Amino acid sequence: MKKNSLLTQAPSVLNIGIDGFNDSVTANGGTLASIQWQPPGNAAPDLAWQLAQLTGDERIEAANAEACQRIINARPMWEDMALRADGVMPELKGTRLLLHAGPPVGWRDMCGPMHGAMVGAVLYEGWAKDEAEATQMLKSGQIDFAQCHDFNSVGPMTGIISASMPLIQVRNTSYGNVAYCTLNEGIGKCMRFGANGPEVIARLKWFESVLAPVLKTAVRHNFDKTGGIDLKAIQSQALLMGDEVHSRNAASTALFFMAVTTNLAAQWNSTTHLNADHVHQTLDFIAKNSQFFLNYSMASCKAIMDAAHGIPFSTVVTATARNGTETGLRVSGMGREWFTAKSDLPQGLFFPGFKQADACPDIGDSAITETAGFGGCSFAASPALTLLAGGTVDDAVRYSREMYEITVTKNPALSLPALDFAGAPCGIDVRKVVDTGIRPIVTTGIAHKDAGVGQIGAGIVRVPMEAYSKALVAIATKFN
Amino acid sequence: MKKNSLLTQAPSVLNIGIDGFNDSVTANGGTLASIQWQPPGNAAPDLAWQLAQLTGDERIEAANAEACQRIINARPMWEDMALRADGVMPELKGTRLLLHAGPPVGWRDMCGPMHGAMVGAVLYEGWAKDEAEATQMLKSGQIDFAQCHDFNSVGPMTGIISASMPLIQVRNTSYGNVAYCTLNEGIGKCMRFGANGPEVIARLKWFESVLAPVLKTAVRHNFDKTGGIDLKAIQSQALLMGDEVHSRNAASTALFFMAVTTNLAAQWNSTTHLNADHVHQTLDFIAKNSQFFLNYSMASCKAIMDAAHGIPFSTVVTATARNGTETGLRVSGMGREWFTAKSDLPQGLFFPGFKQADACPDIGDSAITETAGFGGCSFAASPALTLLAGGTVDDAVRYSREMYEITVTKNPALSLPALDFAGAPCGIDVRKVVDTGIRPIVTTGIAHKDAGVGQIGAGIVRVPMEAYSKALVAIATKFN
Numbered sequence: 016m017k018k019n020s021l022l023t024q025a026p027s028v029l030n031i032g033i034d035g036f037n038d039s040v041t042a043n044g045g046t047l048a049s050i051q052w053q054p055p056g057n058a059a060p061d062l063a064w065q066l067a068q069l070t071g072d073e074r075i076e077a078a079n080a081e082a083c084q085r086i087i088n089a090r091p092m093w094e095d096m097a098l099r100a101d102g103v104m105p106e107l108k109g110t111r112l113l114l115h116a117g118p119p120v121g122w123r124d125m126c127g128p129m130h131g132a133m134v135g136a137v138l139y140e141g142w143a144k145d146e147a148e149a150t151q152m153l154k155s156g157q158i159d160f161a162q163c164h165d166f167n168s169v170g171p172m173t174g175i176i177s178a179s180m181p182l183i184q185v186r187n188t189s190y191g192n193v194a195y196c197t198l199n200e201g202i203g204k205c206m207r208f209g210a211n212g213p214e215v216i217a218r219l220k221w222f223e224s225v226l227a228p229v230l231k232t233a234v235r236h237n238f239d240k241t242g243g244i245d246l247k248a249i250q251s252q253a254l255l256m257g258d259e260v261h262s263r264n265a266a267s268t269a270l271f272f273m274a275v276t277t278n279l280a281a282q283w284n285s286t287t288h289l290n291a292d293h294v295h296q297t298l299d300f301i302a303k304n305s306q307f308f309l310n311y312s313m314a315s316c317k318a319i320m321d322a323a324h325g326i327p328f329s330t331v332v333t334a335t336a337r338n339g340t341e342t343g344l345r346v347s348g349m350g351r352e353w354f355t356a357k358s359d360l361p362q363g364l365f366f367p368g369f370k371q372a373d374a375c376p377d378i379g380d381s382a383i384t385e386t387a388g389f390g391g392c393s394f395a396a397s398p399a400l401t402l403l404a405g406g407t408v409d410d411a412v413r414y415s416r417e418m419y420e421i422t423v424t425k426n427p428a429l430s431l432p433a434l435d436f437a438g439a440p441c442g443i444d445v446r447k448v449v450d451t452g453i454r455p456i457v458t459t460g461i462a463h464k465d466a467g468v469g470q471i472g473a474g475i476v477r478v479p480m481e482a483y484s485k486a487l488v489a490i491a492t493k494f495n
Numbered sequence: 496m497k498k499n500s501l502l503t504q505a506p507s508v509l510n511i512g513i514d515g516f517n518d519s520v521t522a523n524g525g526t527l528a529s530i531q532w533q534p535p536g537n538a539a540p541d542l543a544w545q546l547a548q549l550t551g552d553e554r555i556e557a558a559n560a561e562a563c564q565r566i567i568n569a570r571p572m573w574e575d576m577a578l579r580a581d582g583v584m585p586e587l588k589g590t591r592l593l594l595h596a597g598p599p600v601g602w603r604d605m606c607g608p609m610h611g612a613m614v615g616a617v618l619y620e621g622w623a624k625d626e627a628e629a630t631q632m633l634k635s636g637q638i639d640f641a642q643c644h645d646f647n648s649v650g651p652m653t654g655i656i657s658a659s660m661p662l663i664q665v666r667n668t669s670y671g672n673v674a675y676c677t678l679n680e681g682i683g684k685c686m687r688f689g690a691n692g693p694e695v696i697a698r699l700k701w702f703e704s705v706l707a708p709v710l711k712t713a714v715r716h717n718f719d720k721t722g723g724i725d726l727k728a729i730q731s732q733a734l735l736m737g738d739e740v741h742s743r744n745a746a747s748t749a750l751f752f753m754a755v756t757t758n759l760a761a762q763w764n765s766t767t768h769l770n771a772d773h774v775h776q777t778l779d780f781i782a783k784n785s786q787f788f789l790n791y792s793m794a795s796c797k798a799i800m801d802a803a804h805g806i807p808f809s810t811v812v813t814a815t816a817r818n819g820t821e822t823g824l825r826v827s828g829m830g831r832e833w834f835t836a837k838s839d840l841p842q843g844l845f846f847p848g849f850k851q852a853d854a855c856p857d858i859g860d861s862a863i864t865e866t867a868g869f870g871g872c873s874f875a876a877s878p879a880l881t882l883l884a885g886g887t888v889d890d891a892v893r894y895s896r897e898m899y900e901i902t903v904t905k906n907p908a909l910s911l912p913a914l915d916f917a918g919a920p921c922g923i924d925v926r927k928v929v930d931t932g933i934r935p936i937v938t939t940g941i942a943h944k945d946a947g948v949g950q951i952g953a954g955i956v957r958v959p960m961e962a963y964s965k966a967l968v969a970i971a972t973k974f975n
Contacts, residue, residue: 252745255737255745255878255879255882256736256737256738256745256746256879257735257736257737257746257912258736265732265735265736266736266737266746266749269746269749269750269752269753270749272749272752272753272756273749273752273753273782274782276752276756276778276782277775277778277779277782280771280774280775280778280779281775281779283763283771283774283775284771284772291760291763291764292764294760294763295757295760295761295763298756298757298760299757299760299761302753302754302756302757398735398912398913398916399735399736399912402735402916407915408912408913408915408916409915432737432878432879432888433878433888433913435887435888435889436878436882436888
């Protein structure tokens with residue numbers, strides 16, 4: 016570009032916001048300092064107006080501080096494996112009801128894996144004799160659906176919970192509330208990825224007859240003395256050991272394995288009812304599945320976040336959940352309402368033979384871990400996850416730094432080594448997400464978009480901004 | 496300082512080496528670029544001469560490449576627990592011989608913990624009825640001493656190996672050589688820190704009767720099929736999980752625990768000879784001792800480094816070992832000769848009630864881990880170690896970067912996440928240490944200088960330069 020002859024002297028400019036101005040200054044030989052800035056409300060004027068009304072509201076600041084204090088004070092203890100006979104979730108036992116991940120979604124709008132998993136669950140429960148009959152029942156409204164989150168529970172990926180499935184039972188002993196999650200099936204063909212073949216059903220039956228009873232024996236050992244197994248202790252240690260306890264659980268699974276095994280070893284003599292072969296099968300299954308702890312991490316986080324829910328005026332997100340079609344948020348001060356938007360596609364690395372076009376939109380309740388400060392919020396703790404999910408170690412650190420911009424405080428109970436042991440980001444504030452335009456990062460497995468294929472990769476995804484914008488408008492309407 | 500009036504124009508200077516010149520330039524308004532440089536040989540003229548003779552010697556370059564290839568190719572497999580009845584190290588069985596850590600040292604020159612441990616070993620073997628008699632026997636030459644390293648073995652801290660102690664047996668299946676180490680005693684009062692009371696002796700007896708037999712059952716399970724337990728696989732995974740497998744072994748111990756337990760679980764039914772209570776005691780002991788894997792890491796590294804020893808013209812260090820008085824090096828091309836210097840005092844964090852003045856000089860064979868590329872070389876992998884040993888996360892990363900300056904290559908089998916998964920520093924080259932003046936960093940436990948007190952802290956220590964200088968002179972003399 017030719018130098019502008021009207022300028023007798025090179026300009027010296029401070030530019031705020033729009034980068035486009037910079038070129039014209041430098042092209043004319045000027046010097047320039049550029050400040051990154053955008054209008055509040057992610058540049059949408061009505062959101063900016065709502066934000067202005069909610070900024071500096073002392074009722075909100077106090078409520079968010081209280082929500083974060085509850086997150087920090089939480090003590091999620093694995094206290095039991097709930098078997099069918101234990102009668103938890105009685106609503107599921109008498110009726111044909113399936114729980115699924117994420118906000119509500121009807122049969123027609125469900126993604127492929129959700130369809131596949133639903134069919135699998137109907138077969139697993141013995142409500143239909145084959146896939147065709149199961150599909151017909153589901154289509155015709157003979158099966159009811161509800162959300163895991165409405166039953167104090169969470170489920171990974173499709174997140175199906177049906178009446179017979181054994182459930183991890185976690186009590187937040189600081190506040191008394193209880194949360195549930197199913198057991199992790201391993202990788203490959205699993206119901207959580209929409210697979211529903213005989214081997215998937217057989218594995219779930221084995222959970223009922225072998226895995227869950229052995230785990231129950233482990234967790235109930237000396238329960239009066241121990242109060243169970245401290246999941247937050249495992250999660251916080253694992254952050255020092257390369258896990259973010261969402262997409263990487265290698266250390267947490269090993270620590271969990273040690274806790275379970277020493278409890279079992281204390282009992283495996285001839286006077287107990289422990290079946291040696293069952294113990295062997297159980298330990299072998301856990302040792303070969305480095306994501307086994309994920310479902311414990313999720314139940315722990317659900318127990319943590321439910322105690323921070325229901326605080327009037329709090330704008331802290333207490334649930335982030337995806338059904339494979341939409342992503343939904345719940346907000347502490349906004350009751351049971353879901354704020355939803357279309358799910359994005361996860362980006363990452365794909366297993367050989369698969370590609371981005373095969374990916375199902377973001378799915379699963381596992382983003383409860385981010386909501387509690389793990390996963391994407393704690394990505395800096397897990398450089399090794401980049402080997403699986405893509406990106407560089409610098410990216411991992413940068414993601415955690417970004418998350419500080421949209422959270423209320425730092426959690427002193429959870430240290431991120433790569434950030435000089437700073438506390439993990441704590442309490443995603445709807446206002447800050449809208450204000451900064453920074454969307455929370457979720458580390459996630461990637462499911463094939465078709466039912467029954469299974470996991471095809473791992474990566475990251477951002478939660479859609481529209482869900483926060485909707486929440487902000489609803490908050491402003493309710494609180495003002 | 497007043498501006499020098501003789502200068503009509505501000506000087507523009509490039510300064511190489513000595514920082515002192517910089518002030519006079521800047522004080523006179525000059526601009527300055529300063530290059531860090533020091534003469535080769537760490538500024539000692541005769542060493543510089545020796546170095547010059549050894550620089551670019553193709554025989555040395557080829558030999559060092561071969562040594563590093565052997566380090567990289569090593570496959571250390573835990574193949575057995577050698578019990579007394581197995582008859583390994585027959586030299587120890589018929590005579591009153593004790594092996595100790597580090598280079599040779601006489602009774603008079605031994606540090607407090609070494610004295611304490613020697614007395615303890617005599618009592619443990621039943622050669623004396625009490626401490627006084629044991630001390631008299633040791634003083635009067637009725638007990639022979641030798642170095643662990645001369646028996647294909649290594650020992651942590653005082654490193655005592657006596658006839659009855661069960662030994663971890665590791666085979667480097669790539670080269671066929673075998674290495675040994677004792678089992679880890681835990682923290683607190685331990686023989687490796689010079690403690691020798693009844694509880695110390697009782698624990699070692701329990702190793703013989705319970706711990707070692709159970710571990711032998713574990714490692715020998717399906718041995719024909721498995722070839723044992725792959726220690727380098729555990730070490731390399733642990734580098735992704737916050738361990739440097741010298742002073743921090745939380746992840747490696749958990750991974751080891753999983754491997755041992757699944758092998759045991761496969762056997763604990765009524766038809767085997769496994770004692771359920773012994774299994775419980777064993778697993779409990781390991782689960783409560785996050786440094787249990789250290790001794791396995793040491794045996795693994797000894798098996799790795801022995802295969803890289805004995806290559807003519809190689810200047811790669813194959814052993815770094817401390818007896819609490821002196822630190823000694825062995826060099827691949829220099830046979831069994833030790834190059835020694837007075838040990839430095841470790842610096843770090845002390846347990847409550849202890850201080851720097853209580854510290855024993857650097858002690859133990861565990862620096863074999865640094866020699867193989869772990870520990871201080873891989874400090875970047877273990878930010879969490881700074882919580883125990885002091886320093887910052889930046890320090891940890893910087894230490895690993897420094898170690899690249901004095902090593903031959905990078906080990907592609909060992910990745911350091913914080914350095915974007917760069918291979919760990921591989922093959923400490925005597926020439927490079929002398930040339931750069933950078934002394935290898937060792938991560939280490941700190942023993943009390945008096946016998947019987949035990950561990951009082953953890954930190955880091957640098958290997959004394961004099962040992963490398965001596966080695967360099969000997970190398971130059973031999974090779975030229």
